[in-house]
């Protein structure tokens with residue numbers, strides 16, 4: 001079978017990454033060409049052996065192209081996605097798929113009208129740290145998970161370039177927030193019953209750059225996310241508590257541990273006050289070592305290339321799409337409500 005020919009719109013940081021990564025790891029796809037409004041990007045693409053189209057219309061008019069990947073600033077995602085679908089292309093769009101849920105509904109309508117594939121590059125579903133947490137939960141290693149903290153902390157200050165402009169869809173909620181919310185809603189296959197958000201603009205006037213997000217799931221789990229840009233001492237990437245254990249992942253290298261309760265190890269409750277480093281307290285006194293044991297973290301080795309292999313499988317009719325627009329719509333509904341929660345200064349009930 002002929003290889004699926006792909007073209008990329010936007011040859012900046014992420015467009016370049018798509019080109020190089022697909023070339024390196026997805027032999028089923030031929031990365032053919034690009035379109036970018038910047039002369040310098042077009043020159044770099046030519047040097048990288050790519051065909052450079054003369055316009056977006058030129059790219060979309062190439063009948064040999066079966067897949068278009070869109071990697072331009074966020075405010076252009078909707079119009080270019082719709083144009084590409086109408087031109088008969090299968091489309092992969094970078095995250096955030098759109099600026100809000102209404103825009104995504106417009107794309108989904110055109111997807112339905114054209115019958116073409118539309119997916120969103122939620123590549124962080126293939127992050128190893130995330131997969132370890134998800135596997136621990138799916139395998140029941142922690143019992144019922146009731147608290148999750150998912151934290152990413154940078155230290156370089158502002159949101160740079162177009163990410164610092166509201167009209168481009170800048171800001172942290174639409175940048176990293178969308179990844180962490182997508183992970184949360186992919187891990188918990190259940191309704192979101194309330195959300196809250198505190199979106200601070202500390203270093204980048206006009207957009208949120210340091211944020212706290214909160215989701216309450218129907219089963220009662222409290223899921224807290226933090227993204228910051230001026231943090232000089234990082235918290236662990238993940239801290240997860242369940243009825244039978246606690247898991248911590250320290251960093252992107254996935255060092256960490258999973259502590260579990262021993263099934264029949266009785267723990268004596270002290271009637272008398274216990275004198276601890278925390279002062280006189282029974283509730284916060286350290287748990288005796290003999291009631292716990294350490295399990296190795298689940299051995300997860302996800303391969304990001306499976307995202308594009310799935311796209312090929314769907315086009316060939318052999319696989320079901322993994323990252324579906326309907327899932328992204330749930331995420332965008334949550335994002336809409338988070339902007340509202342921040343503007344009103346109060347949490348929002350929902351059933352999403």
Ligand code: NAD
Nearest residue numbers: 010011012013014015036037038041071072074094095096
């Ligand atoms: P970037 O600024 O590095 O690149 C954007 C490119 O798009 C530039 O070369 C620019 O000239 C070009 N461009 C702008 N408007 C255009 C238009 N109308 N038509 C054609 N080209 C146009 O930005 P980036 O960091 O590569 O981000 C691009 C997209 O990728 C964003 O949506 C971003 O959220 C996403 N992204 C995703 C991830 C991820 O992990 N999934 C990581 C980084 C960026």
